[in-house]
Amino acid sequence: MPTKTIQNLKMNFQIKTIADYNQAYKQSVDQPEAFWADIADNFYWRKKWDKVLNWDFSSPNIKWYEGAKLNITENCLDRHLQDKGNQPAIIWEPNDPEEHHRVLTYTQLHQQVCLFANALKNNGAKKGDRICIYMPMVPELAIAVLACARIGAIHSVVFGGFSAQSIADRINDATCNLVITADGGFRGAKDIPLKNVMDDALVQCPSVKKVIVLTRTRSPISMIKGRDVWWEDEIKKAETLGMHSHQAEEMDAEDELFILYTSGSTGKPKGVVHTCAGYMVYAAYSFQNVFQYQAGDTYFCTADIGWITGHSYIVYGPLAMGATTLMFEGVPTYPDAGRFWDIVDKYKVNVLYTAPTAIRSLMQSGLDFVKDKDLSSLKTLGSVGEPINEEAWNWYNENIGKRNCPIVDTWWQTETGGILISPLAGITPTKPCFATLPLPGIQPILVDEKGEEILGNGVSGNLCIKFPWPGMLRTTYGDHERCRINYFATYPNMYFTGDGCMRDEDGNYRITGRVDDVINVSGHRIGTAEVENAINMFTDVVESAVVGYPHAIKGQGIYAYVILNKQAIDANLTRQDITMTVSRIIGAIAKPDKIQFVTGLPKTRSGKIMRRILRKIAEGETENLGDTSTLLDPSVVEAIKNERV
Ligand code: WTA
Secondary structure (H helix, E strand, O other): OOHHHHHOOOOOOOOOOHHHHHHHHHHHHHOHHHHHHHHHOOOOOOEOOOEEEEEEOOOOEEEEEEOOEEOHHHHHOHHHHHHHOOOEEEEEEOOOOOOOOEEEEHHHHHHHHHHHHHHHHHOOOOOOOEEEEEOOOOHHHHHHHHHHHHHOOEEEEOOOOEOHHHHHHHHHHOOOOEEEEEOOEEEOOEEEOHHHHHHHHHOOOOOOOEEEEEOOOOOOOOOOOOOEEEHHHHHHHHHHOOOOOOOOOOEEOOOEEEEEEEOOOOOOOEEEEEEHHHHHHHHHHHHHHHHOOOOOOEEEEOOOOOOHHHHHHHHHHHHHOOOEEEEEOOOOOOOOOOHHHHHHHHHOOOEEEEOHHHHHHHHHHOHHHOOOOOOOOOOEEEEEOOOOOHHHHHHHHHHHOOOOOOEEEEEOOHHHOOOOEOOOOOOOOOOOOOOEOEOOOOOEEEEOOOOOEOOOOOEEEEEEEOOOOOOOOOEEOOOHHHHHHHHHOOOOOOEEEEEEEEEOOOOOEEEEEEOOOEEEEOOEEEEHHHHHHHHHOOOOEEEEEEEEEEEOOOEEEEEEEEEEOOOOOOHHHHHHHHHHHHHHHOEHHHOOOEEEEOOOOOEEOOOOEOHHHHHHHHOOOOOOOOOOOOEOOOHHHHHHHHOOO
């Protein structure tokens, strides 16, 4: 390997002033190819690209850095070995503060990834395979992700809170042949029986031939001969065979790197596909500039690697930039609501990136949990996943940042691969509730229902992006047409985000929330149709309609209107049964917060449920329901209003 080239890279794309930002932004619009070629020059390529960008939103067909050859893990690991080999790459803080934390330097992480890459190969894994990862937040999860990327296998990480059915759907959609899981995981006071859940899923997954199981909780699990093997044994085998190094697989720029499933407005989650080169460049570029990471900083993103935030801003972005990334296994409130602040204090965290739902929940627990903690190391605070309300923003600013840390309210999506609209820490003036300005390369546009551009400032509309950026999704796995319809067909020649947005007098963007049938619960996207499908699987349910409503901690809660085929003998018990059913079908994250039994749903004459009315009632608005003239049977609405839960 040409080690000289790999380690003598410049890495100078950090924006330092607002003038830099303005200049970068202008160039990115005027000469996008030259702009993104300059950025990409900061990475290690086995071969450089022939063409920076080829695109057509109508297919869609989007190609960045075509002709280039690379492996993302050489950029995340190998290239840092010489200068940063002894620097911590991953610091891991366990769920239980009494358990010992772990530190993996770049050298150690590289070794572990190489060993596990070899273990994967010894188990038959190869380039192009789809591998499902269902693991707790331990360093081996990051190692598994990177090892897949190293051998050119496509990882599909499934969040540890999803049910057996959800896992099976995802494994089957991508026909995964290998699974990486653990016996269990710790989450607050709970043990999560990951392998048992996986076993239930695998009954339905004929494509899976191998399961690699990490020991974490050492709880009793089944191990099936010929299929299930222990992670530790496979590592030992690789060591015994002397397979300590691994030559990373050479990937094409547009080879698939990973699939990550996300909810949309239809019943079935979509497998968002990201590819090697563009994703890498964008994750790293956005990480560096939004958080203004400085060499030596400790960066703590509280997300789970099961979501895009963990992919881009725990693993790939920080590691590509040679940062120290802190990975936390637990929850913000265990053993008490001071857990985040203890971690900041213990590791002298400089950048903290978390979600509004966590901030609101910690805010509610009171300042006693903050007051004796030394938070003086903090320089930058981040927020992601949902709109941050002003009260939470102010609390975060005053009590955590001590009015001394810029808050970067980062707007983006699974599909965008990285942050698109956000202040750059310390550079862009912040404003509570506003994600402020687009990153260089990002061209937002607001459109009305008809797709007409809404010009000027002080306006609102549906948020679209009119020009490609390297980190954007390329397709939805196995169903390219679905990708087109979902994102590129609503408005021609634009990527439609599904979010509503306003632009203030100064041109700052504020995301107002989803405009489709997707609810954002604690920063997690849940499609109402998916929850309805799950509820409808309960034996006595005839029909249901699900909407979101404002929830003090979660941002939005799930409100379900349900028609039963007979009156429930014990309404509360039936509610619990329905909740359990949803938990089984999707996972605990999709449990309805409120279930109201109704005898009819408000429908139009053509049979369409008028969700707008249901939303208003769920929000507590019973007077101004808007236009109800198209209702088939207005008396239904009266009944629903009277029996609100
Ligand atoms: C919402 C998470 C307001 C938005 C990275 C988006 C936000 C969806 C913000 C994507 C923010 C994310 N302000 N809303 N800063 N960040 N959202 O795919 O509705 O899990 O479309 O990606 O979360 O959720 P996803």
